[in-house]
Amino acid sequence: MSQHLSYTTEEIAQLLKISKLTVYDLIKKGELLSYRVGKQMRIDASDLDAYKQRSKARSAGQEAYAASAAASIVAHGTGTAPVLTGQDISLDMLASHLERRMPGLRPLRSHTGSLDSLISMYKGEADIVSTHLLDGDSGEYNIPYIRRLLIGMPYMVVNLLSRPAGLYVAKGNPHRLAGWPDLSRPGLRLANREVGSGARVLLDEQLRLNGIAPGSIAGYDSIHTSHISVASKVASGEADAGVGTARAASIVEQVDFIPLTQERYDLVILKNGRSKPWLNELLAILRSDEFRQELQSVSGYDLSLTGQVLYETP
Template identity: 65%
Template sequence: MSSDVSYTTEEIAKMLKISKLTVYDLIKKGELPSYRVGKQMRVDAADFEAYKQRAKGKQAAPLPVPQAVPATDRPHLSAVASGMRPIVVTGQDISLDILVKYMEKSISGIRPLRAYVGSLDSLISMYRGESDIVSTHLLDGDTGEYNLPYIRKLLVGSSYVVVNLLSRNAGLYVQKGNPFGLEAWSDLSRPGLRFMNREKGSGARVLLDEQLRLHGITPQQLTGYELEQTNHIGVAAKVASGEADVGVGIEKAAAIVGQVDFIPLIEERYDLVMLKTAENLPWIQSLLDILRSDGFRKELQAIAGYDLTRTGEILFET
């Protein structure tokens, strides 16, 4: 097998018929060596084959590493040798990619890994021990509170800290000129509107479902409620192309896609949750320092649609 062949985490998940989060868990535990290429994690074919042999109870012979190749040219080997601990960071916002970049530069002994999953799925993955830093923007319609009601229910018995990353506007994507004159959540009850939804477990899907419940609108009243996109940009693009009349998402995606108008209806709080374990405490304070640093804040300020008033503020701690 060629040493040049490598696989993405998605390809590994398909070949083993497991979830991508399970692949991240194998990487996190050090059972599956990996390395980063840009924003993507990759696993060498030889390391994948060795893992399969171990899983079958047949320990593969050690793979020779040419002495002429420096350890720095094989990032997964140097990371394992140096004892770097993988830290799984979940969520889809670009601010998390920037945060991971700062973590890589500023916090020694860790190797951040990105998992692009929705808010509710992120919290569930933390409950299962599959992630270390989760981002969430989940509205509780009865209290008007973001995130904490869900965190308290899912992480019962755990010690954790909730820190604000940023706030941002959420609302409706509509076609240019807003031909249907949509202005409020209640307008979603109008017959004939073609809707584009987000996947279950995403913060935008929870926001929609809570607003439908509060306004007495059933999902069956929304034509296209069952149609899903896996990110805000996907929803905005469907509206921009005319395939849908309306969708729910954040303001930034409308600016990226263009050819679509945005109706702001709520300011949502986008928070980070970290478990306070003996393993995590050494890097949690370093992460707080990054969030509060001028460099990190300036980089986020350059992105339209972010309110950084409370960035780095501890909102709740057990």
């Protein structure tokens, strides 16, 4: 392979059999080196080869770790550590409480978006999934998606919290944005989230309900993998608006937050042999005063439904 050969992002997506958005995510995370020629991103063949070699080494390391963990479980007779997905700080609090309550059981955290988390659960790769997915037609959060994706699986849906979601705008709201229809304004620049995230689903559902074509919004394909990253793009002036939750706006300076909806943030928990050792303890934590008091320290959380089972299969 010539050292001068390079590829476009579309060609990389075809070679690796992944989506173009995933290629951009790899570039954003610094895992795949790139450079810009005019308006086009290019990746050298040598950098593609380096990425492949790192991925192979990482996969080999993960397989070795999994084998070691499995051997440890057999040797010590302990249950398998649950995989807990999602990005909100409340999940780190929950994992900490579970570890303290059951010494030796350390939950594994995966910062995966809501829709991808449910798919991971369906594939047997996650035990506790956090999700905040709006079904625009019914106005219901989460359960319509869960029922469609987890067909035939035993699970329960338990509320973790509710929180405001809406638009990030520059300090003082110079464009006077007040609602979802304002995203159709000509020239408005958006900082977007990745496909599969709750914020992306919220945006796409609101665009659909308001008859706004995604391709008409500048920056719709500008992908960022966290609320803070989106808010930072707005703060820096690289975007005029972004979708997310109030907490990131409280962290990032020069950003205001316009609340437009109250989203329900639920946990989906599989009911099987893997969850049996810790399921009751997890529910006890969610309903405990100690955990609720810790959640109350975070501004904007509504805990009126915390710990309630909202849906359960037989």
